[in-house]
Amino acid sequence: MKIMVAIKRVIDYAVKIRVKPDKTGVETQNVKMSMNPFCEIALEEALRIKEAKLASEVVAVSMGPSQSVDTLRTGLAMGADRGIHVEFNQTLYPLSVAKILRALVEVEKPGLLLLGKQAIDDDCNQTGQMIAGLLNWPQGTFASKVILDKEKQVATVDREVDDGIETLSLNLPAVITTDLRLNQPRYATLPNIMKAKSKPIKKFTPQELNVEIKSDLEVVQVTEPPKRKAGILVSSVDELIDKLKNEANVI
Template sequence: MKIVVPIKRVVDYNVKIRVKPDGSGIDLANVKMSMNPFDEIAVEEAVRLKEKSGAKEVVVVSIGPAKAQETLRTALAIGADRAILIETSETAAVEPLAVAKLLKAVVEAEKPDLVILGKQAIDDDCNQTGQMLASLLDWPQGTFASKVVTESGSVTVTREVDGGLETIKLKLPAVVTTDLRLNEPRYPSLPNIMKAKKKPLDVKKPEDIGVDISPRLKVLKTTEPPTRKAGVKVGSVAELVQKLKNEAGVF
């Protein structure tokens, strides 16, 4: 079995986001970047499938600036075998549909049995790429996976839905997107970090693949969320009900 894992370089989840003064976007100057947490889970799951189920190769793919090579090296240190970077400019905003088209071209070239990726990226929270990729490939998909079990020619995915858990069986090849409870990613060891520096990393350009990544959407303005107002203490349930009825208007 061969597994492809798309990953994204995003602002580290511990960093407080700053909006540019002119509202044109997020200020990324001197900001710590890291692998999208959901994608890190996807890499961990692919490596576990390689260790337990005998998957032959794990290939990680990223779309972004040259600095994304650092993120790919992290994935290689976790246990992936090789990496592919589709390099774009530092300022290019690659939308989910363009990402899915680029990944489709990579998948068609690599011919994997399984594609595992995070359900969404924490920078835009679109939650679209996995579904779009499955549609473009015409492959079955299992989203929000909290458990993945591979079998001969198929994969069983337990997915988290509003009503609880749903288990589906997909015929390979398939696309799976990961949820938080699928696993806990390992910390790369120092020897593996050193080994990752020697693993192959291929760099391509979108034009090499023949995909137009020109944006279809225009961001008019980016603003910080309004400051939350302080709460009000009430002395009794009756006063609470009165305020909810007369001031909040929820009744």
Template sequence: MRILVAVKRVVDYNARIRVKADKTGIETANVKMSMNPFCEIAVEEALRLREQKVASEVLAVSLGPKACQETLRTALAMGADKGIHVLTDTELQPLAVAKLLAKIAEKESPSIFLLGKQAIDDDCNQTGQMLAALLRWPQATFASKVEVDKAASKAQVTREMDGGLETLSVGLPAVVTTDLRLNEPRYATLPNIMKAKKKPIQQLTPEELGVSVTPALQTLQVTEPPKRQGGTKVASVQELVQKLRHEAKVI
């Protein structure tokens, strides 16, 4: 059984986000980049399934410019067996990503495709669902627990909902997207970081996969949120009501 894991290179969650002067996007020059935290959770879960002898091989996939190989090396250092890099400098939107991942799934024939539920840069939360639709595979999103029955070729996934927890049984192959409470990702040790340098990374292009990645959406402008204004003190409830009614216009 093979597991494919998608990993995305994003601005580090500790970095301060700045908008470009021309308002065409956010500033990424000289900004620390790292693996999307939800993708780290997906890699960790794939490795745990391999340690449980459920899976025999874990393949990490990343899409984007040459710098994405750093993210793949991080996944390999954590323990993934092989990397696949789809090289493109074009801005990738969720549907294009899903189409590329679907083509890779057709080539590699995994039993489970693990993805983070969303990326912290765009928060789209769309790729996993689109991928499942394109592959016509069952999907289990926002997973907080994953148990695989290899003999029955099924997975039992507990997922988080607004009203509590829902447990699904899905046939394999399936797409599973991971939530925060699924696990705690491991740190890559120095020996594993050195070993990761020798692990293979296969390089592909969208053209080789027969997928058009031309953006369907155009970003017109990116602006910073307005600065929060300071609060004021009121002398009485009547004054508060007047301000809410006439100034804030909320009642």
């Protein structure tokens, strides 16, 4: 069985985000970019499944400008066998991503499609669900545990829901999106970074995959959240009570 993993290049989550002065988006020039952490978890899970000999190959897919190849190289250094880069230089919305993935699934015919539950840049949390719908595959979203049964061709997925753990059984092929606590991704070791250099990355364009990119969405503006006001230290209980009464009006 082949596993396909979608990985996205996003602004590193530890970087302080700055909104562009014209409010059209956030500043990405000269900003550290990394693999979306949830995608890292998805890839790690695929690698573990392969290491458990339940899959034969892990294919990492990324979409976006040419620098997405760097993110793919990271994925290959973690252990993916090969990469696919769909080059596109404008914003891709979840439905377009899902359509491209569907086209790639038709080419690659994986038995399992793994994605992060969401990307930390747009926080959409839609692609996994959309691609499952487009393919008409069962979906296990926000997975915190995944067990594969090769014989029965079934995946058992635990999901952390509000009232406990929900366990789903999915017939393969299926779509699984990964949550935070599923695993702890590995580091890219030097020997693997070296090996990754010779692993193949295949390039496509949306046209080549017969996917027309259009969107019903328009971003009106992007603004910073309101600044938090600095706290103050009160010097006595009386002062605190006074402030709670007269300023905060809570008692």
